[in-house]
Amino acid sequence: MKDYFFDLADFAISKLTGTEVLLLKFEGEVSDFVRFNHGRVRQPLSVRQQHLALTLIDKQRQQRMSFALSGNKTEDCTLLLQQLNTIRARIPSIPIDPYLLYATACCHTDQIRRGVLPTIEQAIGDIVDQAMGLDLVGILSSGPVYRGFANSLGQRNWHEVDSFLFDWSIYHVADKAIKMSYSGTHWDRSQISQRIDTAREQLPYLAKEAMTIAPGEYPAYLSPVAVDELLSLLNWGGFSAKEQHTQQSVLQALINKAQSLSPAITLRENTLLGLAPAFDSVGFVRPDVITLIDAGQHADSLISPRTAQEYGLQTNGANESETMQSLELLPGNLDRATIMHHLDEGIYVSNLHYLNFSDRAACRMTGLTRFATFWVKQGKIVAPLNVMRFDDSLYRMLGDHLVGLTSDSEWMLSSDTYGQRSVRSSHVPGALLSKLRLTL
Amino acid sequence: MFVDIETIISRFKRLIPAVDECSLRIVEESAEWTAVRQDVAMPLTESRDYGAMITIRDGDGLGYAATSDLSDVGLRAALDRALDWMRLSKQRSVFSNQTFRLPRLKGRYRSATTQPFTWSIADRIEVLMNESRACKIDARVVDWQASLSTQHIRSALMTADSLASGDYVLQETDITIPALHVTVHEGGVTQTRSWGGRDNGFCQQGGYDVLERAGFIGSGPIAAQEALQLLAAPNCPSGKFDLLLMPDQLMLQIHESIGHPLELDRILGDERNYAGTSFVTLDMFGSYQYGSSLLNVTYDPTQATELASFAFDDEGAQAQRQYVIQNGILLRPLGGMQSNQRAQQIGYAFDAVATSRACAWNRPPIDRMSNLNIEPGNTTLDEMIASIEDGILMETNASWSIDDSRNKFQFGCEWGQRIRNGKRAEIVRNPNYRGISKTFWRSLAMVGDASTFEVMGTPYCGKGEPNQAIWVGHASPVCKFTGIDVFGAER
Numbered sequence: 001m002k003d004y005f006f007d008l009a010d011f012a013i014s015k016l017t018g019t020e021v022l023l024l025k026f027e028g029e030v031s032d033f034v035r036f037n038h039g040r041v042r043q044p045l046s047v048r049q050q051h052l053a054l055t056l057i058d059k060q061r062q063q064r065m066s067f068a069l070s071g072n073k074t075e076d077c078t079l080l081l082q083q084l085n086t087i088r089a090r091i092p093s094i095p096i097d098p099y100l101l102y103a104t105a106c107c108h109t110d111q112i113r114r115g116v117l118p119t120i121e122q123a124i125g126d127i128v129d130q131a132m133g134l135d136l137v138g139i140l141s142s143g144p145v146y147r148g149f150a151n152s153l154g155q156r157n158w159h160e161v162d163s164f165l166f167d168w169s170i171y172h173v174a175d176k177a178i179k180m181s182y183s184g185t186h187w188d189r190s191q192i193s194q195r196i197d198t199a200r201e202q203l204p205y206l207a208k209e210a211m212t213i214a215p216g217e218y219p220a221y222l223s224p225v226a227v228d229e230l231l232s233l234l235n236w237g238g239f240s241a242k243e244q245h246t247q248q249s250v251l252q253a254l255i256n257k258a259q260s261l262s263p264a265i266t267l268r269e270n271t272l273l274g275l276a277p278a279f280d281s282v283g284f285v286r287p288d289v290i291t292l293i294d295a296g297q298h299a300d301s302l303i304s305p306r307t308a309q310e311y312g313l314q315t316n317g318a319n320e321s322e323t324m325q326s327l328e329l330l331p332g333n334l335d336r337a338t339i340m341h342h343l344d345e346g347i348y349v350s351n352l353h354y355l356n357f358s359d360r361a362a363c364r365m366t367g368l369t370r371f372a373t374f375w376v377k378q379g380k381i382v383a384p385l386n387v388m389r390f391d392d393s394l395y396r397m398l399g400d401h402l403v404g405l406t407s408d409s410e411w412m413l414s415s416d417t418y419g420q421r422s423v424r425s426s427h428v429p430g431a432l433l434s435k436l437r438l439t440l
Numbered sequence: 441m442f443v444d445i446e447t448i449i450s451r452f453k454r455l456i457p458a459v460d461e462c463s464l465r466i467v468e469e470s471a472e473w474t475a476v477r478q479d480v481a482m483p484l485t486e487s488r489d490y491g492a493m494i495t496i497r498d499g500d501g502l503g504y505a506a507t508s509d510l511s512d513v514g515l516r517a518a519l520d521r522a523l524d525w526m527r528l529s530k531q532r533s534v535f536s537n538q539t540f541r542l543p544r545l546k547g548r549y550r551s552a553t554t555q556p557f558t559w560s561i562a563d564r565i566e567v568l569m570n571e572s573r574a575c576k577i578d579a580r581v582v583d584w585q586a587s588l589s590t591q592h593i594r595s596a597l598m599t600a601d602s603l604a605s606g607d608y609v610l611q612e613t614d615i616t617i618p619a620l621h622v623t624v625h626e627g628g629v630t631q632t633r634s635w636g637g638r639d640n641g642f643c644q645q646g647g648y649d650v651l652e653r654a655g656f657i658g659s660g661p662i663a664a665q666e667a668l669q670l671l672a673a674p675n676c677p678s679g680k681f682d683l684l685l686m687p688d689q690l691m692l693q694i695h696e697s698i699g700h701p702l703e704l705d706r707i708l709g710d711e712r713n714y715a716g717t718s719f720v721t722l723d724m725f726g727s728y729q730y731g732s733s734l735l736n737v738t739y740d741p742t743q744a745t746e747l748a749s750f751a752f753d754d755e756g757a758q759a760q761r762q763y764v765i766q767n768g769i770l771l772r773p774l775g776g777m778q779s780n781q782r783a784q785q786i787g788y789a790f791d792a793v794a795t796s797r798a799c800a801w802n803r804p805p806i807d808r809m810s811n812l813n814i815e816p817g818n819t820t821l822d823e824m825i826a827s828i829e830d831g832i833l834m835e836t837n838a839s840w841s842i843d844d845s846r847n848k849f850q851f852g853c854e855w856g857q858r859i860r861n862g863k864r865a866e867i868v869r870n871p872n873y874r875g876i877s878k879t880f881w882r883s884l885a886m887v888g889d890a891s892t893f894e895v896m897g898t899p900y901c902g903k904g905e906p907n908q909a910i911w912v913g914h915a916s917p918v919c920k921f922t923g924i925d926v927f928g929a930e931r
Contacts, residue, residue, distance in 0.1 A: 031906075033905070033906045035710070035905050035906075037534050037708070037709050037710050037712075038534060038709065040532055040533055040534045040536075041502070041528075041529040041532050041533045041534065042533070042534050042710055043502065043504060043804050044502065044503055044504065044525035044528070044529050045503075045504040045505065045506065045525070045803075045804055045906070046504070046505045046506070046518070046521045046522075046525070047505075047506045047507075047802045047906075048505075048506070048507045048508070048509065048517075048518070049491065049506070049507075049508055049802055050508065051489070055483070062483050063483070063484050063486075064483050064484065064485045064486065065485075065486045065487070065488070066485075066486075066487045066488075067487065067488040067489065068488065068489045068490050068491060068508040069508065070508055070509045070510065070511065070514065071508070071509045071514070072509060072511060072514075075511070079442075083488070086486075087486070090484070090561055093560065093561050093562045094481065094484060094561060094565075095480075095481045095565065097480070097481065097483065098480060099480065100483075120524055120525065120528060121528060124528045124529065124532060125528075128532045135709075137709060137710070137712045137713045138713040138905070139713065139714075139905035139906065141906065167713065167905075168713055169712060169713045171709075171712060174717070174845075175712075175716075175717055175844060175845050177712065179713070246582050246583035246623060246625075247582050247583075247623070247625040247630045248582075248583065248623055248630055248632070252628075252630070253628075256628075258628070353716070353843065353844050354840075354841045354842055354843070354844070355841065356839045356840055356841040356850075356852075357839055357852075358839060358841075358850065358852060358872055358929075359870065359929040359930055360630070361628070361629065361630065361929065361930070361931065362929065362930040362931070364929075364930065366839075366841050366850050367841055368841070368842075368843040368844070368848065370716075370843075370844050387843045387844070387845070387847075387848060389841075389843070389848050389850060389874070391850070393930075415714075416907060417905070417906035417907045418902065418907040418908075418909050419800070419909075421906075439850075439874070440848050440850070440874055440876075
């Protein structure tokens, strides 16, 4: 795939004339998706797709065109030339772009991570066999993901990762379930059986009669997955330099030092830890680590090339939407094995669902508990809780009300597959809160 | 267009294997996005996407494979993969002892576009630039953007059986999505006002005629003025109020608390790991009091300009207008033929609603809501306002959250206005309300007449594993609800 993309790039670049500059972005995947319900196969699917995006630049004007490729080089070269000519014809009618910025330093990168992925027999067999007698629902996504960049200045970047993610829930009854995932680069059947066995052991907790508690404030433990849900919502403009410069960031009060988070909170965009490529769509190479929040205070922002040009900043290779791709919250010192003891009495939240902002200026978030959420008393699970809505400010949850973070983190691969498999990942610990505000 | 459907059909015909059913869905899509932010044209973006999905069914085995390689070799490879999946899923699928066959596939659909996409790039930019330049009416305007997205989608669906008689379904859809928003800031307070919502509520089928129906020309200064009004407005009060919801908020209310809970695949459990389940159970259909007797909800793929109008769904079922809720009683779920067959297998028989759809060539069809509308009543807007002693009018969705059973919801709007003693009073900012779907629709006290009816939609309805974001339409009149829990922001 790498040679195929670079051959296409060389072909396209050979067709440039005069002062034209061409940027090429490649995204592809060869994926198997197996969807399960009630421990059986619902939809098994394979997808082979590759898309090329051209950005033609001439005299400070730019035009973009992305299109599907067939994978047949002769056919794709013909198509590429057609699309190049189409956008070339449009360039003169496009206004000068004062915020156009693209990499000219020619930083090459080449990363290939090979794995051992499940065969299609394993994809179905390993899971259906293990799920026998269980109400298992979820999806296995597996296969290589490709990202590439090339430009007419000679830069070449390639990123290829074999990975899989089995993301599933085992239901006891109605909405009471245990949610789990298994992701990585080397498929191991025993890991599936180990996790499913763990779920079997936990199911009896869900069999207890569910409790409903009144709205109010309760001590709570948020699992790493739940903490990731909170932090991922900050991708809606939280760290975007553009949003910050137009007073729209949900973290504006933190940026303006009117608010702070707990000194235990240090949040980073850690490209080294993640699966996302180290280069952006116009060729800038990202630093290994960008510290966004340092000991509870705002540190850096995610700055795309366009924002950098508009506001006179230095880009750090952020994508156009200026969102975290490889999120890392540094761990604390609470022992996860004894977290129930630390919680003593309160709510154990394994998952949160459908978060949104209820008050952007206050960074107040709302959402719901989901899957296995329990009422804990004297450090022991009493009963599963019925769904509750929380509505609380991040400045309280990860500020005054944060007791501590666990000393170990979970590495989570995003399960997003809108259009293509996501390469976003998170490395996040659990969080113990003295109070979480529940409203409904 | 760039895909020669007849050539692909001839290739496919040579490959058809001996199975219960083999179908092919070809989709091609071209799209353009033009935007002007702060009077500067953003990079113009165009896309051309195409590919095909092969589906194999044999007994209870099922397999899908999608490819953008539409050559003989590419289709052959996809077919082989789908066959492998079919064989491996036999005796292990959710369709135990069921054989599902698509209907006879024959027919055509085309959007009722009155002004096709013929504008030049310069024309598109000029229209957006005019709106953009009209937004900066005050130093407190800190950000603004106008954009226009247009799509043309052509899809063909065929089976081995239908091709034997030379038939297939061909549908062509034009979508136009105008959007505009203005952000103002002063003294630590930021407010944004958009034209139809940040998620483009005025999207419809059609070409540039959509801009006329959306009132897009001239929307810039109105949005800017309203944003400044919000900046000066008090915070929305908290308490129990009568609530008057305008169509650009009702679309979200319909979507989240009627549409999603009625999707049959959710009720059958397919979505429990991702989008969620439903508080609605199979035994409720035909008797459950979903709302007050004023609530009439239709699945209506025949609204010519609405976003998800079509003649056939992606299982080839012919689409017809049907009541989903009538006089408040829940009648039928939103499920395609295959989901209905699964429900039938466990003892529940419904009339299928032709609403099984795929968002693109690389995803299989699942149950969607398509066009889901509240039918108009017979009360004028003035009569509704006059009936409210102390209430809040809310307009334009800004925040949405609902539980995985689609029951406990909390929604926020951009624009609020107090209603006192039957008259519109002061503007309020940051209006939010919360409730429970099971009881919320029973508090429906008045339904606006046809003069209050608006056709809205969203291009971003997300569900499915692998994920699928698809376009859906929601049309409704203004509606009044009583005794709703309303609240504002912290400042």
